[in-house]
Amino acid sequence: MFDKSAPIRFKGDLPDYLIRHTTFRQMQIFEAIVRLGSFTRAAEELFLTQPTVSTQLKKLTDVVGLTLIDQAGRHAKPTEVGEELYHTIRNIFDTLSDLDTRIASLKGLSRGRLRLCVITTAKYFAPEILGEFCREYSGIDVSLKVSNRESILERINNNEDDIYILGQPPEEVNIDTYSFAPNPLVVIASRSHPLCKESNITLERIAQEPFISREEGSGIRIAAMKLFAQHQIAPNIRMELGSNEAIKHAVVGDLGVAVLSLHSLSLEGAQGPVDLLDVEHFPIKRNWYLAHAKDKALSVIAKTFLDFAKSRGPAIRIQMESLYAEFVQCHEGRQEK
Ligand code: PGA
Numbered sequence: 462m463f464d465k466s467a468p469i470r471f472k473g474d475l476p477d478y479l480i481r482h483t484t485f486r487q488m489q490i491f492e493a494i495v496r497l498g499s500f501t502r503a504a505e506e507l508f509l510t511q512p513t514v515s516t517q518l519k520k521l522t523d524v525v526g527l528t529l530i531d532q533a534g535r536h537a538k539p540t541e542v543g544e545e546l547y548h549t550i551r552n553i554f555d556t557l558s559d560l561d562t563r564i565a566s567l568k569g570l571s572r573g574r575l576r577l578c579v580i581t582t583a584k585y586f587a588p589e590i591l592g593e594f595c596r597e598y599s600g601i602d603v604s605l606k607v608s609n610r611e612s613i614l615e616r617i618n619n620n621e622d623d624i625y626i627l628g629q630p631p632e633e634v635n636i637d638t639y640s641f642a643p644n645p646l647v648v649i650a651s652r653s654h655p656l657c658k659e660s661n662i663t664l665e666r667i668a669q670e671p672f673i674s675r676e677e678g679s680g681i682r683i684a685a686m687k688l689f690a691q692h693q694i695a696p697n698i699r700m701e702l703g704s705n706e707a708i709k710h711a712v713v714g715d716l717g718v719a720v721l722s723l724h725s726l727s728l729e730g731a732q733g734p735v736d737l738l739d740v741e742h743f744p745i746k747r748n749w750y751l752a753h754a755k756d757k758a759l760s761v762i763a764k765t766f767l768d769f770a771k772s773r774g775p776a777i778r779i780q781m782e783s784l785y786a787e788f789v790q791c792h793e794g795r796q797e798k
Pocket of ligand 1 (some may be wrong): 580581582609610627628629644675678679680681682708722747
């Protein structure tokens with residue numbers, strides 16, 4: 462236990478005249494003059510005028526009562542006492558710099574924990590962002606939870622995570638959101654589907670096909686159904702599956718067509734077993750959002766991750782644009798055959 466009644470003892474008495482009359486700025490100026498061997502260069506480094514540098518050095522010299530810098534010749538050299546003071550000041554500055562590092566680490570940039578929770582479909586890109594983040598901030602412990610929309614809303618209410626990634630900001634909970642990357646929704650079919658050879662397919666035509674839908678509550682399902690409803694069309698839902706991967710397999714098995722995020726096709730690309738259909742009103746342009754509870758005091762790690770993820774938005778946009786262009790090119794190639 463610390464004894465709070467005991468006076469603080471230093472090794473020897475602290476020179477009262479230095480404490481009372483010296484400023485950190487004077488120490489900084491003196492340190493720069495000795496290190497750089499020049500008043501002019503010290504002034505440049507500290508963005509000060511040369512007279513300011515000379516005045517502050519004079520004040521420090523008056524406090525100490527002995528000459529600190531020998532100005533004979535072109536080089537500014539410390540006197541014997543100047544040398545002593547220089548080493549002392551360097552020690553003080555080194556200690557302060559260590560303190561700064563320790564404070565940063567206590568604030569959590571070099572160690573600590575980030576809890577990220579993302580909606581089902583964000584699993585196609587969130588781990589990559591997290592991986593890059595971990596490479597940059599190697600001491601940080603991360604946890605990634607992939608959940609459906611309903612359970613994400615519950616987690617936000619229970620304050621279980623630091624940051625969320627979702628496809629549609631919920632209105633029912635109090636959160637701050639930041640749109641940061643595109644999330645285009647496309648219509649997919651197996652490569653052998655007859656509609657792959659057609660262009661400008663109408664929504665009515667899609668409604669005649671068996672439709673494989675995501676489960677109730679899925680953001681993709683909400684967006685797709687909204688589009689059909691806007692055109693007073695009801696898709697012919699053949700089955701509902703709770704996973705994008707299961708839907709892709711069902712599509713490849715010729716069980717029907719589906720609406721998915723283009724992100725879900727990023728690994729297999731345009732040469733994979735599914736194709737995009739050229740359907741009117743598609744792709745549906747949606748965005749990904751980073752979010753956190755409104756009243757949550759974010760840790761330094763969480764704030765840093767937020768900025769980090771936002772900065773990855775443009776690269777994700779380029780990736781989506783080129784993947785889409787690749788599909789269009791393959792599609793056109795097949796139509797020409
Ligand atoms: P989902 O959400 O994975 O729940 O469909 C993604 C989205 O809203 O785009």
